[in-house]
Amino acid sequence: MAVSGLLFIGFVLGHMYGNLKAFAGEESFNEYAHHLRVLGEPMLPYSGFLWIMRVGLILALIAHVASAVILARRAAKARPVKYAVKKNNGSSISSRTMRWGGVTLLVFIVWHLLNFTIVKINPSNGDTGGDNPYHLVVDTFDTWWMTVIYLLAMVALGLHLHHGTFSSLQTLGLTGSAVSRARARAAGWVVAIVVAGGFSLVPLFVLVGIIEK
Amino acid sequence: MAGSTLHDGLTPLNGPSEQKSDDARGYYTLGDKLVDPVAPTGPIKDRWTTRKFENRLVNPANRRKLDVIIVGTGLAGGAAAATLGEAGYNVKSFCYQDSPRRAHSIAAQGGINAAKNYKEDGDSTFRLFYDTVKGGDYRSRESNVYRLAEVSANIIDQCVAQGVPFAREYGGLLDNRSFGGVQVSRTFYARGQTGQQLLIGAYQAMERQVAAGTVESFTRHEMLELIVVDGKARGIIARDMVTGEIETHLADVVVLATGGYGNVFFLSTNAMGSNVTAAWRAHRKGAYMANPCYTQIHPTCIPVSGDHQSKLTLMSESLRNDGRIWVPKKKEDCEKDPRDIPEEDRDYYLERIYPSFGNLVPRDIASRQAKNMCDEGRGVGPLVGDFRRGVYLDLGDAIKRLGKDAIEEKYDNLLDMYERITGENPYEVPMRIYPAVHYVMGGLWVDYHLQSNIPGLFVSGEANFSDHGANRLGASALMQGLADGYFVLPNTIRDYLADGPFEKIDETHEAVVEARRSVEDRVQKFLSINGTRSADSYHKELGNIMWEYCGMERTEDGLRKAIDMIRELKADFWSNLKVLGSADTLNQSLEKAGRVADFIELGELMCIDALNRRESCGGHFRAESQTDDGEALRHDDEFAYVAAWEWGGDEGQPVLHKEDLIYTAIEMKQRSYK
Amino acid sequence: MNLTLKIWRQAGPNDKGGLHTYQVADISADMSFLEMLDVLNEQLNEKGEEPVAFDSDCREGICGMCSLMINGEAHGPEVTTTCQLHMRSFKDGDTITIEPWRAEPFPVVKDLIVDRSAFDRIIQSGGFISANTGSAPEANSVPAPRDKAMRAFNVATCIGCGACVAACPNGSASLFVGAKITHLGELPQGQPERWSRVVDMVGQHDHEGFGGCTNIGECAAACPKEIPLDVISQLNKDLRTALKNGH
Structure with missing residues (x-):
């Protein structure tokens, strides 16, 4: 759980960096997208690097979801009779929403892939296609409800990362002292705000018309 | 051990006693x-x-x-x-x-004695033996007590090997404190939770x-x-x-x-x-x-607050090192807020009766005198039935002398516990104590x-x-x-x-x-x-x-x-x-x-x-x-x-x-x- | 004060059980929570109803026998054990819901009493230092760094009450296990068995049916002895090291 989670943190940080290229304009953004496909050539075939990433991410996803299912099932088995009244005193909202937040993110990932990678859901009816990712982005977020979906997903992602970052460091035994624990907690905040905030910038700026075709 | 002589144990020093009184006649054979x-x-x-x-x-x-x-x-x-x-x-x-x-x-708080003599303050098996026999008012069997003192050192070794986290000094060696009125430091402790750790x-x-x-x-x-x-x-x-x-x-x-x-x-x-x-x-x-x-009644317990009470809670006797024990001189002051009773109207009875030991007299004396004060009608705290069972243990002077921080560091857990049970802040209001049965x-x-x-x-x-x-x-x-x-x-x-x-x-x-x-x-x-x-x-x-x-x-x-x-x-x-x-x-x-x-x-x-x-x-x-x-x-x-x-x-x-x-x-x- | 109590009653391990409502009157603020229950039981006894069964022993916050989920909080609203909780934490007219610890490895025995022998079995699996009586070296022959000894003590204050499990949404006992791992692992005497200890204790923990830890932190907040969450980190670290080294 912790290891796959940390891989995802690395991935979303990189992904977010790429997205921010949108601020540098169409050319820069599309060039970055193209570069991802030719990265490693000629050692790797076209899109080879991307496919290695994809396979890695899929494996991490399987591991992550499988761990989550195991943990959730163990938890359910460990408390078959629920409390009539139960208060939460020591936990953050983020830690309590890991499971449903995770499911939300899973649904979102499917949506997101259909939208941007497989390009099945296309608000501008397909003609921008895969060869101009920049247009795809702008067309997508020009639609207000698409932006809302993405922003909601970023809230879920932020919450997930807030607890997930700390939790993975704790699970790996890297928070043995009060100082390191405080650092891990802070890292949770930083990763959550940077990633969720960074991802949200592009849709917001498209919606208000600062980023445009 | 002034005035006492070491004896080797080979000759009896007293003969059998002969009972003259027979108060319990009719009740036993x-x-x-x-x-x-x-x-x-x-x-x-x-x-x-x-x-x-x-x-x-x-x-x-x-x-x-x-x-x-x-x-x-x-x-x-x-x-x-x-x-x-x-x-x-x-x-x-x-x-x-x-x-x-x-x-x-x-639930034992204070510590465990052992004749290790780590402080090089003159302790020995014989001294622990002597203190225990004397403390027991010469009503124990000397062979048993000597054996107890003898194996005491092994106990500490054993417990340390098991991982009992005794208090330690900066050099990593075991710390000791003096306890219960003896003049040597032979008590090993784990904060106020020694019994738990052992x-x-x-x-x-x-x-x-x-x-x-x-x-x-x-x-x-x-x-x-x-x-x-x-x-x-x-x-x-x-x-x-x-x-x-x-x-x-x-x-x-x-x-x-x-x-x-x-x-x-x-x-x-x-x-x-x-x-x-x-x-x-x-x-x-x-x-x-x-x-x-033979019952031991411990002088520093939290007093009874009402008929509902199910048990009594001990507070470490160490409080008597810094607390002064008193009751009002006048019965009519017993209901007053103790802070309103002026110094001249307070009776520091242990200091008055036992000028050399003062508040540090042995447990039984401190207990009995507290009862005497309450029997005289000078007890404090809530009425339980028609009787007030409590005397003040006042940290006021110590707080003035050493500062609140020093007292807090010394007795923090204890004072927290007192406040939790009584709802009174011991830094502001004198604590109330009363004896309770503790050990037989x-x-x-x-x-x-x-x-x-x-x-x-x-x-x-x-x-x-x-x-x-x-x-x-x-x-x-x-x-x-x-x-x-x-x-x-x-x-x-x-x-x-x-x-x-x-x-x-x-x-x-x-x-x-x-x-x-x-x-x-x-x-x-x-x-x-x-x-x-x-x-x-x-x-x-x-x-x-x-x-x-x-x-x-x-x-x-x-x-x-x-x-x-x-x-x-x-x-x-x-x-x-x-x-x-x-x-x-x-x-x-x-x-x-x-x-x-x-x-x-x-x-x-x-x-x-x-x-x-x-x-x-x-x-x-x-x-x-x-x-x-x-x-x-x-x-x-x-x-x-x-x-x-x-x-x-x-x-x-x-x-x-x-x-x-x-x-x-x-x-x-x-x-x-x- | 007058109170309404909703108390879980369950005649035995195989009964279904449910919440029953009782009224108690003239409760003094100076009473402990358990003394308030004593009053209820005396009342029930007079009425010919069987008293509510609940665990308690030392009633001074150290033996770990008392439990109770009070209004959804393990040991109630204060950071202490139920026996040290006093009625001044409540007010006249309150309704208080009282339930037993809920966890599969802590089956209900009767009413509010649960069986916590799973904790004993976890200790049996490795929560000790093997030192036969008589084999110990002179106590001061092995100095223990003071800061480590202090940390060992701070976590050795665990009373084994099970509040961590009761409060944990996952029903995990990681705080309990972590406290013992940290206590023994911080001392020089605990080193020889350090790695096998963590593997065995975690194995027994899982075997008993406790849930997995997701670092939520409810356990540390509920712990009456304020054992910090970092013992779980220590547990994870020791486990990782042990597994890496083939234990």
Whole structure:
């Protein structure tokens, strides 16, 4: 759980960096997208690097979801009779929403892939296609409800990362002292705000018309 | 040790005492004198070493054929179970709690004494021995006490090896503090939770043996009868407190490590479940009960706040180092906010009466004087009935002198606890304290081997009478429990077991059947009385009688009155008790009924013992025996003996057997704290 | 004060059980929570109803016998044990819901009493230092750094009450296990068995049916002895090291 989670943190940080290229304009953004496909050539075939990433991410996803299912099932088995009244005193909202937040993110990932990678859901009816990712982005977020979906997903992602970052460091035994624990907690905040905030910038700026075709 | 001489233990320094008074006439019959059949002789410092060598060994291959029952899992029982398990005996351990780790040894706060002399302040085995005998007001057996002091150092080694996190100095070595008015620093401690840490150490050692298969642990089991076959203890009848099943457990030897009976007073610092039943059932089967009237009353407890109170909470005596104890000079000030009482209207009575020791007088004196103040009508705090039970312990001066931070650092946990219980902030309002029953020095009579007068029945820890005389020093209870469990019992029980395995008996043996039937009958009896009062209400009433007449100060008239009252209470109990529920489920009312029934009988014996002992010694203060200025007065010529009481039957009178206390290493002296 | 109590009653391990409502009157603020229940039980006894079964022993916050989920909080609203909780934490007219610890490895025995022997079995699996009586070296022959000894003590204060399990949404006992791992692992005497200890104890923990830890932190907030969450980190670290080294 912790290891796959940390891989995802690395991935979303990189992904977010790429997205921010949108601020540098169409050319820069599309060039970055193209570069991802030719990265490693000629050692790797076209899109080879991307496919290695994809396979890695899929494996991490399987591991992550499988761990989550195991943990959730163990938890359910460990408390078959629920409390009539139960208060939460020591936990953050983020830690309590890991499971449903995770499911939300899973649904979102499917949506997101259909939208941007497989390009099945296309608000501008397909003609921008895969060869101009920049247009795809702008067309997508020009639609207000698409932006809302993405922003909601970023809230879920932020919450997930807030607890997930700390939790993975704790699970790996890297928070043995009060100082390191405080650092891990802070890292949770930083990763959550940077990633969720960074991802949200592009849709917001498209919606208000600062980023445009 | 000014004025005292070292003696080697080879010649008696006193003769047997001869009792002239006979206050308890009519309540008892006098039996034969009692002699410890295995008392060691020779130089005091060699006695234990010699005895360990003389005691026979049990072949390791035979040990697993020998069954040992140990009742109780506190320091004495847990340590014994672990050690005998390690040795390879087949141990069955019993406790009434849901886990062995809950035994009430866990609540001891202060520390554990050991003659390590790490501070190079003149401590030694002999000094610890001397302090303990003197502290016990010369009413303990010197050979036992010397052995206790001797093994004390091994206890610390053992506990450290187990991972007990004692307080340490910056260099990583063990820290010590001085405790309970002695002049050397010999007390090892783990903040205010020494008992907990030592018990967890013993518990872990025992659980390790459970995993190894040498110890079988029976939790939520209560011993309700001792099985005696052909004069030997051969097992117990226990009730599984969850299923209600009455079980028979047979063995070659039975060890009772069942703690003290302070709960006979209803309110005490003991745990809710602490009881005398195991010891009392053994007593009724023939084991002598020694010095039952010796009770230690601790001066610094949180006072009773109302009739609802279920137990009392101790605060470490160390508070008396910085707190000044006082009551208002005028009765009419007792209701006032203490902060409004001016200095000149406060009576710092301990400093007034004992100018040299002041607030640091021994426990019994501090307790008795607090009661005197309250009896005079100068007690403080809420009215409980028509009486205020409390005196002030004022940290005000210390806070002024040392600063709030220093006091906080020293007593933080303690003061938090006080505030949680009373709702008052001790940094602002003087604390209120009152004495409470804390420990009993009396217990089942044992010889030097910790064996009772019933062969095969051994008794260790607070449950026996042997080491503390009439009064126990601070930080010595933990020492005795672990000494008995780790080092003494395992070395004496083997001499008994060397004759085993004893003849096999099974559950159809007449004595076993009879024991079982008596338990079943008793359980049915409780459920069928069907009267109107709960066992708890009888317990409270008994407690009031005991506290009033057999508490800090005892008088001939009061004790006679108490005996009558207890007899009436007993008759009412057996005709008007109400126990709901059934015998075959978990039934806390039923458990309680059995315990209260035994407490009532014990209470009567305590009063008879206190009545007979017309002297003041240690925790036993007889008003008829005091000096002109109100101090305790011992009568060594009459009472330098252990009073061992034999059960005289339900209709008969208890039989008193006297064991003379002959000292060979220390001369008896009257103590003085003026 | 007058209170309404909703108390879980369950006749035995195999009964279904349910919440029953009782009224208690004239409760003093100076009473402990358990003394308030004593008052209720005395009342029930008079009425001929069986008293409510609940665990308690030392009633001074150290033995760990008392439990109770009070209004959804393990040991109630203060950071202490139920026996040290006083009625001044409540006010007149309050309704208080009282339930037993809920966890599969802590089956209900009766009413509010649960069986916590799973904790004993976890200790049996390795929560000790193997040092037979008599084999110990002189106590001061092995100095223990003071800061480590202090940390060992701070976590050794665990009373084994099970509040961590009761409060944990996952029903995990990681705080309990972590406290013991840290206590023994910080001391020089605990080193020889350090790695096997953590593997065995975690194995037993999982075997008993406790849930997995997701670092939510309810356990540390409920712990009456304020054992910090970092013992779980220590547990994870030791486990990782142990597994890496082939234990």
